[in-house]
Amino acid sequence: MPSLPPFTTRPEIKGTFGVVTTTHWLASSVAMAMLEKGGNAFDAAVAAGFVLQIVEPHLNGPGGEVPIIAMRHDDTAPRVICGQGVTPAGATAEHFAQLGLKTVPGTGLLPAVVPGAFGAWMRLLRDYGSMPLASVLEPAIDYAENGFPLLGRVVSSILPVAEFFKQEWPSSAEQWLVDGAAPRPDRLFRSPAIARTYRRILAEAMLAGPDREAQIERARATFYEGFVAEAVDAFYRKPLMDSTGERRAGLLTGEDMARWSASEEATVSADYAGYRVHKCGPWSQGPVFLQQLALLEDVDFTSFGPESAAFVHRVAESAKLAFADREAWYGDPAGAEVPLETLLSADYNAARRQLIGEQASLEMRPGLKGGDARIAAIMALAGSEPTIGPGGGEPTFAPLPEVEGDTVHLDIVDRFGNMVSATPSGGWLQSSPSVPGLGFSISTRAQMTWLTPGLASSLRPGVRPRTTLTPTLVTRDGKPCMALGSPGGDQQDQWSLTTFLRIVHYGYDLQRAIDAPQFQVRHFPASFHPRECVLGRVLIENRFSPAVLAALRDKGHDLAIQDEWALGRVCAVAVRDGMLHAGASARHMQGYAVGR
Template sequence: MTFTPAPAPTTRPDLQGSFGMAASTHWSATGSAQSVLERGGNAFDAACAAAFVLHVVEPHLNGPGGDLVGLFATADAPGRPQVLRGQGPAPAAATIAHYRDTECLDLVPGSGALAAAVPAAVDAWLVLLRDHGTWTVRDVLTYAVGYARDGHPVLPAVAATIGRVADLFTEHWPTSAARWMPHGRPPRPGETVTNPAYAAVLDRLGDAADAAPSRAAGVEAARAAWREIVGPAVEEFVATPHRHSDGRDHAGVLTAADLAGTGAGFEEPATVSFRGRTVVKPGAWTQGPVLLQSLRLLDGFEDDRLDVATELGAHTVLETLKLALADRDVWYGDTDVPLDHLLSTEYAAQRRDLIGDRASHELRPGSVPGRTTPPLPPLRTTGAASSGTGEPTVQVNGTTRGDTCHVDVVDRWGNMVSVTPSGGWLQSSPEIPALGFCLGTRLQMTWLDETSPSRLAPGVRPRTTLSPTLVLDGGRPVMACGTPGGDQQDQWQLPFLLRTLVGGYTPQQAIDAPTLHTTSMVDSFWPRTWTPGGAVVESRLGTEVIDALARRGHVLTEAGPWSLGRLSAVTRDPATGRLGAAANPRGAQGYAAGR
């Protein structure tokens, strides 16, 4: 056996059953999804119910004003997976000229309404429910309404996040202070918090749906009600200048017309074959093909080069990720990306030859025949790699960064769905009191540079880091997985897939195993820095491997023993119908359930 044996026992069991399975980044969302399955709903009903619960119980990681990317396969067409497109575009007035000339910015801010794309998460969930669910809007929203109106125990991470931005809220974002610090202090971990304003918004969606003549018409009525409720409130609120991450006050540019003109939908995914399976990702308007490029490149190595528990495997994987991420930073965007070439075996062979014995400290994008390679983005160097679970962090100047949620569901009929919701974090921008939530910050992933394929442009989606995964075997879905983590999402999924698809690990064993990622790429989040040669490793990787990586020239940050990744996964064996689920122990939030 060329892989390091999986540790036993695991922190949690690999769940197995035949009825239905759910896994997510919060136990309440998982429990809600499983409840839907138990009451006869399918995987899509369950995922939608869980998603609205995540808005309430993980507000530091996602919100109704944010976005999502999903992948799913239906029992009726298992070999035709689809992408759920829940990423809104830039508003009509979000032009490079406005940001550069009027607002005097050289980067889109990391917080504040100027960073907000058109909110699309809620519309995407409703579109998924309309076309593939069976439940009514009212029934799906019941769980979230209950948590929002009656309350839920606030997570320690939520309380800590509010504590870190308490001065910002008090001094500059009074509506956020009123919402999250009603007693003049951040909530204490476990304290009950409510969100009656968001509960009222959801009730209005349910009312609109209830008045429609059919379930599908009810979903469309709820979509229309969402735009009518949210659009005017957003436009009025963002017109007042407020503090952004650059330390100055700006007004936003999002309007009701932007929301009225934007709708979620479905599209075809990107795929590659790896070790006899088909790995499915969203297209190059996300960072998803980074994982596909990495797998294509690694497929040309022997198995001993793929084990990240070893010096050689960890080095090979880190160098592979640098090459794929460099292509992301030069070629990817909501535009005509030469993905056929970037995913070709010939291109992978060329790139494979660049992996030497030493850690690269350069950004090395590849070239595409017949195309002029776009210029590298601005390289703002930071001195050390950042570490952590992907939870929100606060910059030295008091600005904040947020993260993401994830949910996977598989049902007894064979429907499978994997979605990564994000954006609209409580620390993204000021709370809109009439709605009970704030806007997202996805536009910070665009460049104020006309030559960039991921430039800011009205009506164009920002290149997002959101990136769930499906795996097919024999044309049938066998696994759905994903993780929060921004730029690390595909980086943490890569070792997981190598361990499960090559190393023989169970999903829970692979989730528990120590992992790593590179920071030797341009960060997708403001202020867009990078660490040449940087790598972050869990200390459980072991002194021998860590010291060997340092000798190879990797600029290492040890992140603690249980600190990287918040993966979850569900599985299905098409031959037997056996279902499985696994969730991440890091952060003490994620859980799987099923029977």
Template sequence: MFVAPDPHLTRPDLQGTFGMVASTHWLATASALSVLERGGNAADAAVSAGFVLHVVEPHLNGPGGDMTALIASPADPVPRVLMGQGCAPAAATIAHCRAEGLDRVPGTGALAAAVPLAVDAWLLLLAEHGTWELPEVLDHAIGYARDGHPVLARVAAQIASLEETFARAWPTSGALWMPDGRAPQPGELIRNPEYARVLQDLAEHAVGPTREARIEAARRRWREGPVARAIAAFQEVPHRHSDGAEHRGVMTAADLAGAVARLEPAATATFRGRTIAKTGPWGQGPALLIALRILDGFADEELDPSTEAGAHRILEALKLALADRDTHFGDGQDVPLAQMLSEEYIASRRALITERACAGFRPGRPGGRTGTVPPLLTAEQLATAGGRLPDAATGEPTVRVGEEVRGDTCHLDVVDARGMMISATPSGGWLQSSPAVPGIGFCLGTRLQMTWLDESSPTALRPGARPRTTLTPTLVLEHGQPVMALGSPGGDQQDQWQLLFLLRVLVGGYTPQQAIDAPALHTTAMPGSFWPRTWTPAGAVVEERLGEQVIAGLRERGHEVTVSGPWSLGRLSCVTRDPATGVLGAAANPRGAQGYAAGR
């Protein structure tokens, strides 16, 4: 057990037996719970909430983006990954980007767009595991898009920060998000009638002799119908990207027609007797497994994130795991994950952790493979070299001293009375990603910025290959039964914040809400997955609530510490189930006053 946490929780740990939902927006949580109340199962509820998130958190995700999820149930306890990460279009090549004068994939604009797969993935989840018809599931999202919803302060602020970009460079986005020529005010009703019509069209084309056939018809309509034609046509319109130049996109109707979500086996590892399930190494998920396996060799009292020594060990383990991620993970590669999770390899990595912070980048050699080390460039070096630093239109989280994280991802967890458990992390297609496509109410995502313009890299830009996504939901199983679903927005920080949660719950004896409320930290000592992809050797970011003594101790050990606001890091949520009693639980993040859990 760790030192007792602060007994004053921001909200209670919810418990019940009927169903539980936790997400990054209260309207998504309420929508999912209403589906459960009307007889839907966890899959029906998750899909309904997923489409609501497209509408109410457009700065964090959209239909033009991606999603990954994990699903398991007592009846089907083998965890599976719902793979909704789109791949690079056929014409998205290193040669093309080089010909455009680029040395890395931009952070905004259509050249950075993977083929959108979020919508197809949600529909696949409904077809494979749901019970409801598509029109019923889409009803909440259609209503919020058509009739309006009170806009979040953060959405309003994001639009306001982009007024000049929208006015001068992305007029289609200005027409969509500033229809009156101004950014909306917090709480003002905003509408997206174009996206409402897209969803209504999908519902109307869900026809066929069986429920599965009807959903499949809607999937074909999405991939081949008016939405796909509009996206393909808009690729011909040059627009400003994050490098400051104008480029056209390269996505075609054929790319969109061939983009199909699928279910895949999960990658798993054991920690303190529990099985942790993640995506395969085409995503960053197994980095959490590596970090957990490294830390599994320490005693319980050595793993408390709220102590100087515990925080130090965690940061050092994360650096090692992320170095392996950046050097070895990738799609379509023969990734030696089994070797990276082997006892011998993990022991060799654990032995590298000393009492001092390492300022180097130390990938291992699993199976004797050296891999390809990515470019290691600090923000100062990039600026000196004349590189362009992020502007208001860039993507995933950044942290500045005293400021909060800007997250560009959502998360959703659902468990129903039968024990079906889903953890989903939708993202991409943010309103700040690229110009809105006329007539459909959303823009394309920018996930290809996670690829390198280097043929030797395991995450090189390759037609048909998935970028190494940061979307990384988690399932925990005990004795073969799912007991917890969790996740967080946060880009490179997603697995880092989840690691703190798992240590506090599985080792430290915290309740889920106590673990979510506890002070957070993460390392920045790895190349960022988001443009301009810089790193901070020995970098660590901590919430100031960690305490002056712990922060001073970390600095004495050699960590380059950035102190963030007291409630600024992490947006975790989770649901739980006790297989012995059937009691369900849920907890959600208080940071940003936006995430909510509900259930009964």
């Protein structure tokens, strides 16, 4: 008699028509509806992306950003659509020095960058999609106008800052408070100002005539050159409180927005175990996933289990080396020389692999000449400037318990084999004040730059800050076969990598791999203000056995035991065995996979 399959929190979704997974059930339902109406995976992604802005406003918004990896079924390789906006022309190290700042604030107006999400979704829809703009925007507008069930985590993000909003950010109080207080969870909540903004953009788009592409371009221009840019420009000239405890004006202007447009570029990729893994470039943290794979290439995973101390140790130690290189060398190639070819090379990683021993490393060890000096400069700044007032840079505030998972994610594959992976973020309702008349906040991604000159991720005007956002698309024999990703700041590529390894080496299906116990290292300066670092720290869910935890402590790991389902919000889709598959994390009790 065959044994029963392992228990999972929900079934792995299987179908042939199309499958969708996102971090919110409403976005997943909307994306599936687009497929049912005849749209392709890219139409569905755009519709889901706009809905996620409405229903997870504490984790992303219309003023945020998004990196997208997309592959048509007949493409020879996936492509990146970069929706990471650049720093303003006035964002110079000299300006911040005049303000007496050592690091870029985490909240307020100063850390703003050009909001790139709208432009990226428009480019995806225009070049890869097939449906009219009105069709993909209407679900988000409907939820904003008529209401959606408000997540308890949204309310938890508003509660600690309700008084702060009333005193310092009145436009946010108008947008997010109900009768002067935080809204109640699980009740219908409306965002009428955002609905009006999108309806006005849509009305402007219709003036371009019946041509679909002309409408999309008109909508893009309306956002970056029309009334949206004008409202942002006017609002950012007025000083408002930020995380330094001071009131400061912003640097973002309408001209900065008009100069920017979403770009398309090749992925960075590497072969592993018969797959080719595709990531965004070093303006993201994406290549750390590839560096970790290169460091793990010689590991015999069959010699230990997927939830063993040996598994955790090898993955954690590879992460420490890869992230040390991220800190030393990653940045926007438009503003810094990034030796990525060397960092991903076989010879380099063969030498780096020798640094992984049986005991946990308590050092930051970048490779290449000059790496140690860069790390020393960064470590001197990490956590050096205290946070005052509205919390740290990540979308959580000081009075809240630490929450892992700071953005949203989606993966979709349709019946044709078109596949897309995207990680929208930024414009969190807690991170910067809502722009009057628009109803949404602007990304504070510039906090991920350093004010020390000469680093790969130093603040430079007009370049992309190194983001944590990092979708993944995997090909096999030149065809898209898997897409996955997760919210979670610096943890995104750690959780996704662990999930990927369990699928590839242990035969886990998507849902089992997503449900499996998770862990992560904190062995590098956080990308979010105040950018603290805890060498040797490993956060680990308490579903790992006591014997595994004891073995890891014996190896010198500084374990911070987390709740059973605390870490990771991975989503994934795959194509195999003639079917489409999808899974979504049960953590936070809101992600959902759907398909038929």
